[in-house]
Amino acid sequence: MKTVRERLEAATVDGKDVWTAGGADEAQIQALERSLEVRLPPSYRQFLASTGAMNLGGIEVAGxxxxxxxxxxGGSAYGETMRARDDFALPPTLLVIQPDGDAPHYIDLASPDSSGEMAVVCFQLNTKSTRAVAQDFEHWLCEWVLPVDAPEA
Structure with a gap:
């Protein structure tokens, strides 16, 4: 499987509009964790450290x-999450990673597996129900934001 970095490079080569915020330092990642009173999953922590946040052709990944x-x-995971909590009564166990008006996606902070990874869910704003869309952040990022069109050589 191609890495996130390889997928971002391929998207850039393909002429897609890619913006990244630049990596966040460990102190900032810990500040986000303290404010949410949770340990973030390893794959999302890695994304924050290497990329910070991103936008790929209009698809936003908050960070x-x-x-x-x-x-x-906007674009800040903390800001988007606080807004969704105020506007939509988002449960405190969800962290906004894609603030899309049609199908917003969240990390389910209450679902760590044995390695600390957490599922990504779609939270239906009108019914207040969740549906799992990926087993963890890295799989979500690779399947929903950075899919590979052609098979790897």
Whole structure:
């Protein structure tokens, strides 16, 4: 399987509009964890450290922007999560990773497996129900945001 970095490079080569926030340092990742009172899954922590946040052709992946884990602006995982909690009564066990109006996706902070990874779910705003869409953040990122069109050589 291609790595996230390889998939991002391929998207850039293919001419897709790619923006990344730049990696966040460990202190900022820990600040986000403290504010949410949770240990983030390893794959999302790695994404935050290497990429921060991203937008790929209009598909937003929320994270840490400008080295400020508690930024309340759009694109910030903290800001998007706080807004969804206020606007949609989002349960405190969900962290916004894709604030899409049609099908928002979240990390289910209450579902760690033995390695600390957590499922990604779609939270239906009108019914307040969740549906699992990926076993963890890395699989979600590779399947929903950075799919590979052609088989690997």
């Amino acid at each position: 840490i922007i400008d080295g400020d884990a508690l930024d309340l602006s």
